[in-house]
Amino acid sequence: MVKLAQAINIALGSIRSAKLRSFLTTLGIIIGVAAVIVNISLGVSFSQNFEEELGAAGSNFIVIFTQKNNVFHDNQLEIVRTTTGVEAVSPVNEQIGIVRYQSTERSATIDGVTPEYEEVGNLFMEEGQFLDSQDRFVAVIGTDVAYEKFNRNISVKNFINVSINNIEGGVSTQTFRVKGIIKDPDAAFIAQEVDPRFRVFIPLDVMQEMQGVEDIGGFFIKAESVEAIESVSDDIDERLARSVGVPSRDIDNEDAKPYVVFTELDILEQLNQLSGALTSILTGVALISLAVGSIGIVNIMLVTVTERTKEIGILKSLGYTYRDILTLFIVEAAIIGLLGGIFGVIVGAVASYFVDGFLEVPFVFPPYLILLGFGIAMIVGIVSGIYPARKAAKMDPVESLRYE
Structure with a gap:
């Protein structure tokens, strides 16, 4: 059974052999992850900004009128x-x-x-x-x-x-x-x-x-x-x-x-609902770019499978099993997703800082956004790599060795 370290080395070698193509594929993940992070961070920033500004307009206020x-x-x-x-x-x-x-x-x-x-x-x-x-x-x-x-x-x-x-x-x-x-x-x-x-x-x-x-x-x-x-x-x-x-x-x-009663909390809740709805819409748009990025991973992995057909045949002739080949290609897709997540989080954090500054709201970047960015990228990478990996694992070794 192929070891994880060996699978990672093979995957990194494949990625290095097609640097530009790998970068363009990873770019889709980077943009998608960054966009999701920016939108969620912006929503949190707006919520904090609303709290601060309502405090400037009146402290812990309750309004009653008839x-x-x-x-x-x-x-x-x-x-x-x-x-x-x-x-x-x-x-x-x-x-x-x-x-x-x-x-x-x-x-x-x-x-x-x-x-x-x-x-x-x-x-x-x-x-x-x-x-x-x-x-x-x-x-x-x-x-x-x-x-x-x-x-x-x-x-x-x-x-x-x-x-x-x-x-x-x-x-x-x-x-x-x-x-x-x-x-x-x-x-x-x-x-x-x-x-x-x-x-x-x-x-x-x-x-x-x-x-x-x-x-x-x-x-x-x-x-x-x-x-x-x-x-x-x-x-x-x-x-x-x-x-x-x-x-x-x-x-x-x-x-x-x-008479009618409303409080600072009621106004804040309405503002947060508005902010949340806007954040959801923008995050949905960002997820579309992630979907596009996942399609890019599928494409590059399918091309990689085709280019490495003979290599797959050699690996199978050396005793690599269906699971081994599946692991190799899923690990490669996961690494692409991981790289996209790392750079996506960095780009998202920097972009959030400048967007919040431009909109004159406090910069808020909850730590959970880092885990969220990595999680989304890894899931997109692995899910997108499953189909190409299965295609590679199912290849007939004899036919693979004959492929030109």
């Missing part, structure tokens, strides 16, 4: 504030309004909030200060409102007019002095629900006066930790449901509640 009147009041705010695991909470009344600066009017999201919003939203000031409990007709604005919406930039101490619809069907307008401009979050992607760049923040009590209401539209909550988000969210949801009159049998029925 589109109905007279659902939330101070009682519900106290329920949220006293729930175990809540680190900070700001009530929020939000409405699309009109902002006028000098002679230009633009639409913007107007948020009535309390000073706690600065902590919950993980906000940092580029200029000025955020709202405090003594403020009345002052506003804090995002950078898009300050620098993009109007013909001239808005600065701290400038005055803007804010108009919103009130509950009686009219329009309420007030003049606000700009107290601060919020620094852009250090992230390329921000969930729209918590992005401060397009918002104008004013004191909640002033917002309620302008709207002509006493109720609260929702809550922006910070949990103590990421691990606590789910349990805190569930506790708040259950307590709020009871306080607003949702029957016990309907507490788990989202359609029965007059």
Whole structure:
């Protein structure tokens, strides 16, 4: 029976005798493995990037809002504030309004909030200060409102007019002095629900006066930790449901509640699903190139079988069995796959580094990708070599020796 070391030596000799052809065949494996690694690495990088950027937009946040009147009041705010695991909470009344600066009017999201919003939203000031409990007709604005919406930039101490619809069907307008401009979050992607760049923040009590209401539209909550988000969210949801009159049998029925709850984890899950779907599609395309590479291995092995017909006849006449010949050719195919895996992993890692840098996402290369690359390459090599190896092993020794 042929020894493995002997089979490897024979296989390496065959590969060296046709260097260019072997390289071109291996190239198909290299490209396929590299493409799979790049796509999976990119998906992992995007997932980590989403986590980091959501953290920049708000720490461990839970958002609760209602589109109905007279659902939330101070009682519900106290329920949220006293729930175990809540680190900070700001009530929020939000409405699309009109902002006028000098002679230009633009639409913007107007948020009535309390000073706690600065902590919950993980906000940092580029200029000025955020709202405090003594403020009345002052506003804090995002950078898009300050620098993009109007013909001239808005600065701290400038005055803007804010108009919103009130509950009686009219329009309420007030003049606000700009107290601060919020620094852009250090992230390329921000969930729209918590992005401060397009918002104008004013004191909640002033917002309620302008709207002509006493109720609260929702809550922006910070949990103590990421691990606590789910349990805190569930506790708040259950307590709020009871306080607003949702029957016990309907507490788990989202359609029965007059409000909506979503968390940082919910947004992250949606983003990861999108990233995962895109990664699956791209990986599928990469696997097609691996299939092409496997066809290349089959072709080169079939050519090798034909070229080595007389050699196969000599080996069989020397006592090499069906299994020995099968082993020789499968080992050769496995070596081609292994070489493709080694260089594919290297190319994939380097390419991932540059692709992640180009897309401005953190470079993440999990160690399991190395094993995955080798595994895929070896499987492709061995599976692709089985048919040519069987063809060689079945050759009649007499006919092989006569082959020219």
